Every structure is written in C-alpha cells, then in structure tokens.
Amino acid sequence: QVQLVESGGGLVQPGGSLKLSCAASGFTVSTYVMSWYRQAAGKERELVATITSGAGSAIHADSVKGRFTISRDNGKNTVYLQMNSLKPDDTAVYYCNARWYRTAYWGQGTQVTVSS
Numbered sequence: 001q002v003q004l005v006e007s008g009g010g011l012v013q014p015g016g017s018l019k020l021s022c023a024a025s026g027f028t029v030s031t032y033v034m035s036w037y038r039q040a041a042g043k044e045r046e047l048v049a050t051i052t053s054g055a056g057s058a059i060h061a062d063s064v065k066g067r068f069t070i071s072r073d074n075g076k077n078t079v080y081l082q083m084n085s086l087k088p089d090d091t092a093v094y095y096c097n098a099r100w101y102r103t104a105y106w107g108q109g110t111q112v113t114v115s116s
Contacts, residue, residue, distance in 0.1 A: 001025070001026050002024075002025070002026035002027055002098075002105050003024070003025045003026055004022055004023070004024055004096045004097075004098060004105055004106065004107035004108075005022070005023045005025075005107060005108070006020060006021065006022050006094065006095070006096050006107040006108065006109060006110040007020070007021050007023070007110060008020040008021050008110060009094060009110030009111045009112045010111075010112070010113070011113045011115065012086055012112070012113070012114055013114070013115070013116050014086060014087060014088060014114055014115075014116055015085060015086065016086050016114070017082070017083060017084045017085075017086065018083045018086065018112060019080060019081070019082050019083070020036070020080065020081040020083065020094055020096075020110060020112075021078055021079075021080055022034070022036075022078060022079040022080070022081075022096030022107055023076070023077065023078045024077050024078065024079070024098065025077070027098065027100075027105075028074075028077065029072055029074065029077050029078070029079055029098065030053060030054065030056070030072065030074045031053050031054075031100065032053055032098040032099060032100045033050060033051075033052055033053055033098070033099045033100070034050070034051050034053075034070075034072065034079045034096070034097070034098055034099075035047060035048070035049065035050040035051075035070075035096075035097040035098075035099070036048040036049050036050075036070060036079075036081045036094055036095070036096060036097070037094070037095045037097055038090075038092035038093065038094045038095070038112075039092055039093050039095070039109075040089075040091060040092040040093075041092075043092075045095070046061070047061060048060070048061050048063075048064055048068065048070075048081070048094070049061065049064065049068055049069075049070035049081060050070065051070045051071070051072050051079065053100075056072050058070050058071070063089075064083075064090075067083065067084050067085045067086075068081060068082065068083050068084070069081070069082045070082075079096060081094070083112070086112075086114045087114060088114045088115060089114075090112060090114050091112060091113050091114050091115070092111075092112060093109040093110065093111050093112075094109060094110050094111075094112055095107055095108075095109045
C-alpha cells in the first residue's frame with residue numbers, strides 16, 4: 001500500500017526555519033519524481049520544489065530559491081524540505097507528491113504558519 005506521511009510543520013516566527021519530512025512506503029522514492037507543493041488559504045496549490053528520480057537533481061520555485069532546499073535520503077525512503085528565512089507569505093499547507101508517468105500520490109499535508 002502506497003503511503004506518504006508528512007511531518008515537521010508548525011508555527012514559526014518570520015526569519016525562522018523548519019524542516020519538513022515526507023516518509024514514503026509502498027514504493028521507492030528514488031524511482032519517482034518527488035515534489036513539495038503548498039496551498040495557502042483561498043489560493044491555488046503551487047509547486048515549491050522537485051527532486052528528480054535517479055540522480056536527484058533539485059529544482060526550486062523562484063519564490064523560494066535560496067531559502068528552501070529539497071533533498072532525499074534513499075536509505076530512509078524519505079524526502080525533506082529545509083525551509084530557512086521563512087516569511088508570512090510562506091504560510092500554507094505543504095503537501096508531498098510522488099509521480100511516475102501518469103501515476104501520482106499525495107500526502108495528507110502539514111500546516112506551516114509563519115507569524116510573530
């Protein structure tokens with residue numbers, strides 16, 4: 001059974017850091033394109049970062065480039081999103097996504113709130 005479980009969200013002050021985790025089961029993350037998306041209240045879901053299958057090249061949205069880093073631990077079958085210099089605009093529910101051709105899986109999401 002395929003499952004993606006996100007964790008690591010919470011409340012943080014502007015300028016702070018959080019590290020999100022996406023633990024996968026039922027498949028191998030290194031063979032899928034793994035991504036983090038986010039959805040703020042009243043807005044569409046947007047792509048934040050992607051790590052490719054195989055070599056694991058990382059791609060980040062312009063809005064988070066230089067502040068967020070996506071990574072993968074093949075041994076733990078887990079994908080991470082390190083978020084630094086957080087801003088109130090980063091407040092959203094963050095979702096993990098796994099994609100292989102036309103097959104896609106989503107996690108349940110984890111809330112990140114950036115506020116003083």
